[in-house]
Amino acid sequence: MEPRNAPRPKRMRGVLHLRRCRMKTLSSEDYHASPLYRIRHSAAHIMAAAVLEMFPEGKVAIGPPIEHGFYYDFDLPRQLTQEDLEKIEGRMRELIASRLDFQYQEITPEEGQALFADQPYKLELIHDILERGADEYGEKTEHPQLSIYKSGAFTDLCRGPHVQNSREIHPKAVKLLNIAGAYWRGDSDRPMLQRIYGTAWEKPEELREYLDWMEEVKKRDHRRLIKDLDLVSFHEEAGPGLAYWHPRGAIMRKTIEDFWRERHLEGDYDFVYTPHIGKAWLWETSGHLDFYRDSMYAPMEIDEQEYFIKPMNCPFHILIYKTQLRSYRELPLRWAELGTVYRFEKSGVLHGLLRVRGFTQDDAHIICTPEQIESEALRVLRFSLSLLRAFGFEQIEAYLSTRPEKAVGEPARWEQAQESLLRAINAENLVYQVDEGGGAFYGPKIDLKIKDALGREWQLTTIQFDFNEPERFDMTYVGEDGQEHRPYMVHRALLGSLERFFGILVEHYAGAFPVWLAPEQARVIPIADRHVEYARQVEAQLRKAHLRVKTDDSSARMNAKIREAQLMKVPYMLVVGDQEVEAGAVAVRLRSGNNLGALPVADFITLAQKAIEEHALE
RNA sequence: GCCGACGUAGCUCAAUCGGCGGAGCAUCCGCCUUGUAAGCGGAGGGUCGUGGGUUCGAUUCCCACCGUCGGCUCCA
Numbered sequence: 232m233e234p235r236n237a238p239r240p241k242r243m244r245g246v247l248h249l250r251r252c253r254m255k256t257l258s259s260e261d262y263h264a265s266p267l268y269r270i271r272h273s274a275a276h277i278m279a280a281a282v283l284e285m286f287p288e289g290k291v292a293i294g295p296p297i298e299h300g301f302y303y304d305f306d307l308p309r310q311l312t313q314e315d316l317e318k319i320e321g322r323m324r325e326l327i328a329s330r331l332d333f334q335y336q337e338i339t340p341e342e343g344q345a346l347f348a349d350q351p352y353k354l355e356l357i358h359d360i361l362e363r364g365a366d367e368y369g370e371k372t373e374h375p376q377l378s379i380y381k382s383g384a385f386t387d388l389c390r391g392p393h394v395q396n397s398r399e400i401h402p403k404a405v406k407l408l409n410i411a412g413a414y415w416r417g418d419s420d421r422p423m424l425q426r427i428y429g430t431a432w433e434k435p436e437e438l439r440e441y442l443d444w445m446e447e448v449k450k451r452d453h454r455r456l457i458k459d460l461d462l463v464s465f466h467e468e469a470g471p472g473l474a475y476w477h478p479r480g481a482i483m484r485k486t487i488e489d490f491w492r493e494r495h496l497e498g499d500y501d502f503v504y505t506p507h508i509g510k511a512w513l514w515e516t517s518g519h520l521d522f523y524r525d526s527m528y529a530p531m532e533i534d535e536q537e538y539f540i541k542p543m544n545c546p547f548h549i550l551i552y553k554t555q556l557r558s559y560r561e562l563p564l565r566w567a568e569l570g571t572v573y574r575f576e577k578s579g580v581l582h583g584l585l586r587v588r589g590f591t592q593d594d595a596h597i598i599c600t601p602e603q604i605e606s607e608a609l610r611v612l613r614f615s616l617s618l619l620r621a622f623g624f625e626q627i628e629a630y631l632s633t634r635p636e637k638a639v640g641e642p643a644r645w646e647q648a649q650e651s652l653l654r655a656i657n658a659e660n661l662v663y664q665v666d667e668g669g670g671a672f673y674g675p676k677i678d679l680k681i682k683d684a685l686g687r688e689w690q691l692t693t694i695q696f697d698f699n700e701p702e703r704f705d706m707t708y709v710g711e712d713g714q715e716h717r718p719y720m721v722h723r724a725l726l727g728s729l730e731r732f733f734g735i736l737v738e739h740y741a742g743a744f745p746v747w748l749a750p751e752q753a754r755v756i757p758i759a760d761r762h763v764e765y766a767r768q769v770e771a772q773l774r775k776a777h778l779r780v781k782t783d784d785s786s787a788r789m790n791a792k793i794r795e796a797q798l799m800k801v802p803y804m805l806v807v808g809d810q811e812v813e814a815g816a817v818a819v820r821l822r823s824g825n826n827l828g829a830l831p832v833a834d835f836i837t838l839a840q841k842a843i844e845e846h847a848l849e
Numbered sequence: 850g851c852c853g854a855c856g857u858a859g860c861u862c863a864a865u866c867g868g869c870g871g872a873g874c875a876u877c878c879g880c881c882u883u884g885u886a887a888g889c890g891g892a893g894g895g896u897c898g899u900g901g902g903u904u905c906g907a908u909u910c911c912c913a914c915c916g917u918c919g920g921c922u923c924c925a
Contacts, residue, residue, distance in 0.1 A: 310853065411920030412852025419922040423852045426920070454918095458860080467898085467916045523925055543925060577850050577923065578916090586924080671925075695925095722925095759882040786882080794886035808884055820885055 267433060270400050271296035273333060273382070273393045274323070274431040275303045277400075278407070280385035281322040282307070282427070285315070291387070292352040292415060292424055299441060300430030304413055306352070311410045311425055319427070324402040331382040333393040343377045346386065352415065353388045403435040406442070448685060453737035454583040460742050460799060462750070463584060463733070472581040472588030474730050479750035482779065484729060486748055488569060490621070491593055491726070498614050500565040500595060505547035507571065511537040513546040516703055526575050544570035545697070545722060548596045549704045557708040562718065563599035563607055569729065570594045584734030591729040597721040600708070601647065604719050608651040608694070609658055612677065615692045615725045616659060619681055621846060622736065623745065624691075626682035629656045629663035632670040639673055640698025648696040648719070649675045673699035683739040691732065694723045743800040743822060746842040746849075753839065754796045755782040755817070758789045758808035765812045769805065769832055776836045797822060802849070803839060821849060 262268050275294035278301075283289055286307050294303030338346065340361055347353035360375045380389045382397065394400060406429060413426040432438045449455075457463040462480030465471065476484055492502070511530065514520035520527075523542065530537040541547070548566050557564075571591045580586055599607050612629075619627060631652055634645045652675060656663045670676055674696030680688045697720045700706075707715040726732040736744070746752055753773055757766040766782045773780040783792045789806065796804045805817035810829065817835050819827035830838070842849070 313854090409919060410853070413921045414851075417922070419851065423921080425852080428920080465917095471916065517925090519925060526924075545925095574924080579850060579852095579921085580923065581917090673925090756885085758884055761882080788881090788883050788888060789885065790883085791887050792885095797886055804885080806885065810884085818885080824886085826885065 266394075266399070267431075268296050269392050269394045270433065271301040271431045272389075272391070273397065274400060274405050274429060275301040276333075276380065276382055276385060276387055276389070276393070277323050277326050277331070277397065278319060278427060278429060279303045279305075279387065280326060280383060281319045283385065284322065285319065290350055290352055293356070294387075300408070300428060302413075302426050302428045304415070304424040304426045306415075306422065306424050311427070313410075316407050316410060316427065320405075320407045320429075323405060323407075326383065327397045327400050327402045327405070329383070329397070331397040333391075333395060333397070334381040335378060335391060335393075336381065337376055337378045340377060343379075343388065346379065347388060356388055400431065401433065401435060404432040404438045406430055406438060444685065448687075451685070451738045451741045452583075453585070453734040456737050456742040457584065457734075460737075460750075462737070465583075470588070471578065472576060472586070474584060474587055474589070480733070482750050483744070483748055484733065487726075487729065487733070491569070491618070494614075494618055494621075495567050495595075498565075498610075500567040503548060503551055503566045503568050505544060505551070505568060505570065506541070508538045508540050509547065511539060514539055514542075517543075517546045517700055518703060519543070526577075528573050528575050540573045541570075542572050542574045544568055544572065544592065544594045545596060545700060545720075546704070549700060549706060549720075552598060552706055553704065557718075559600050559708055559710045559716070562708060563597055563603050565595060565597050567593075567595035584730045584737075587728075587730050590731065592724045593726045593729065593732075594722070594724050597723065598706070598718045599721075600710070600716070601644075601719060604648060604696075604721075605651045605654065607721065608648075609655040611694055611721065611723055612652075612655040612659060615679060615694070615723070616661075618725050619679065619691060623739065623846070623848070624681035624683075627661065628680050628682075628688075629661040630666060630678045630680065630690075631656065631663060632666040632676050632678070633668060634675060635668045635670055635672060637672055638670070638698075639702070644698055644719075645675060652677050652694070652696075671695065673697050683735065684741070685738075687738075689735050691727045691735070692723070692725045693727070694721060696721055743802075745846055746802045746839065747844075747846050749800070749802050750779065751781055751799065751801050752779045752843070753803040753805055753835075754792075754799075754801045755780065755805045755807060756789060756792045756796065757782065757784065758806065760786070762807050762809075762812060766807050769807060769817055772832055773836060773839075776840065778836070778839055793820065802842075803835075805835065823849060 272295070275296065279291050279294055282303070282305055283291065286305075288308060290306035292304035292306065294301060340357065343357045344354065347357065357377060360377060377388065378390055379386050380391055380393050382393075408428045408430060411426045411428065412423050415421040415424055430438065430441060432441060457480065460479065461477050462483065463477060464475045465473065466475060495502070508531075511520060514523075514527070519542065520539075527542050528540045530539050532538075547570075548568070551566070552564070569591050571589065573589045576586060576588050581588070597607055597611060616627060631649070633649050634642070638645065653665075656677065676693060676695035678690050678694075679692035680690045682688055701717055701720050706718055706720070708718050710716045736748070744750075755766040755769050755773075757763045763782070763784045766784070770780050770782045783795065785792065787795070789808075793804055793806075800822055802822055804820040804822070806820060807817055811817055814829060814831070816829040816831050818829045819835055819838075821827065841847070
């Protein structure tokens with residue numbers, strides 16, 4: 232399915248200025264056993280101690296280490312401020328410097344209840360540990376044992392581990408970051424607590440590096456870049472979470488869509504188009520209305536019928552399937568659609584392009600026989616990997632989610648589907664994790680997560696079996712035996728949604744897109760007005776060669792024009808002055824700052840086309 | 850949806866402890882005609898998020914709403 236000479240991105244370098252992310256990335260078991268884990272856990276206790284000194288009547292909840300630091304949740308008499316944070320941090324440094332011992336002690340339930348008599352959250356934890364064998368993080372333990380850690384005046388219910396003494400914590404490698412609200416036990420029906428996030432490292436240099444990394448994350452924030460680069464906007468007066476694609480963003484999206492369609496044709500998919508709205512019947516039949524009515528846009532009434540804007544494409548594809556009596560001979564069917572759907576996401580969760588209310592899924596449904604699922608699973612996985620790699624994502628991991636307790640569909644079908652997925656993962660030598668029982672009620676799935684240039688994980692692809700809808704819509708095909716059979720159906724979105732994928736691309740490339748994606752691939756920069764005519768000739772030649780090109784004919788000086796093009800991250804700046812006019816050439820400057828010198832126009836075109844063809848980064 | 854912070858020109862951000870609102874960049878006009886990241890000068894531009902309230906007077910104080918941001922919950 233994948234062409235032998237499929238373009239592969241070049242290794243990342245040059246223009247991205249990627250500092251290798253040297254932050255430690257440990258596997259979760261390694262992390263739990265690491266000094267860093269103990270440092271962070273202990274820093275959380277010290278923070279709690281400092282907070283309780285400030286608010287003796289304060290109640291403490293839980294305070295675990297997390298990926299890049301730690302947090303602690305509090306129930307306090309008043310709202311914390313930024314100034315409080317600084318004070319707490321200062322006090323933490325003093326406490327750390329006072330060389331506190333962390334003393335472990337196992338206690339009886341009675342002791343625990345006495346010790347934490349005025350700490351209702353701790354009492355609840357004690358109760359849970361004893362009654363349900365679940366520790367403060369909800370993890371099950373075989374032999375519930377209460378334990379505490381004492382450090383100075385502060386004692387916390389905790390299983391540890393911790394540092395032996397606070398001198399193992401470098402006071403200058405600890406920093407408090409922000410205050411946020413968080414529900415007690417993550418339950419939206421329970422009290423809202425105040426959470427303080429902090430970070431801690433072994434050495435001050437590591438803290439510095441982490442803060443630099445955060446700075447880089449901030450610089451790459453797609454919400455900033457889509458504005459600066461004139462790609463996409465949002466309009467509160469027209470509805471939050473709804474993206475407007477400007478010309479520069481739209482041409483990129485078109486490039487992505489065209490590439491996606493081309494690949495799908497090569498992959499033997501067919502395309503379908505379906506409506507944006509449909510009667511309630513569709514969602515009643517699929518079963519989604521019961522579950523997701525609240526997150527669907529309210530229905531509109533037409534001829535006394537409820538119509539909904541579609542939150543998904545599958546029922547529409549199923550209706551197309553059911554227009555004919557289907558034979559096993561025509562399976563598998565692979566029907567793809569860039570289907571725009573709307574979901575009424577809660578206001579607090581919207582986040583630039585990464586979480587929107589209207590988005591376009593790169594959706595497809597694969598309908599096949601039981602005999603075909605093995606090969607189809609492998610095929611779709613391979614297909615997805617090749618697509619993701621074509622966009623420059625090389626680090627890809629798989630997550631297999633299997634049958635949950637409550638599930639529809641015959642266990643044998645689940646079994647078969649799961650095994651097919653697992654074999655596909657192995658055939659592709661993917662690093663993977665299995666989430667036992669983590670599948671949706673209607674079928675097992677593989678998710679693919681990529682790592683971006685900053686080492687952050689993003690889930691893009693999802694490949695999901697569905698044992699629910701074929702049943703509910705009574706999909707059938709006639710088998711070799713002349714009998715009706717239930718087909719297997721697989722939903723899959725490879726990029727996820729175009730909006731979200733685009734946002735991730737923006738952050739991954741920090742706006743400096745590879746030439747094939749760049750909205751403006753080249754900008755011709757005449758040095759003086761007398762060069763504008765030649766510049767336009769160059770522009771016309773490039774456009775004829777299908778390059779996306781503009782001429783900067785403003786009266787600004789060349790330096791200003793270059794700066795402008797740099798800021799817009801245009802890959803090729805083509806400076807033309809007397810010499811170039813004379814020679815029929817362009818002086819090529821790359822956005823990395825590298826100067827290729829003067830090239831004949833035809834040579835530049837060849838160079839640019841090669842970069843586009845190869846999906847090269849510079 | 851929940852907790853908190855924030856919302857001033859196209860953008861980034863000042864200011865007014867209640868008394869006719871400012872800068873840089875951008876835009877427009879003019880001069881300059883330029884060799885690899887900002888040439889110079891001038892002009893225009895704001896219902897101070899929206900709606901109420903308090904007040905002689907509100908951008909400033911109070912309330913509600915909308916939106917954004919940091920999280921939490923959620924994500925077919």
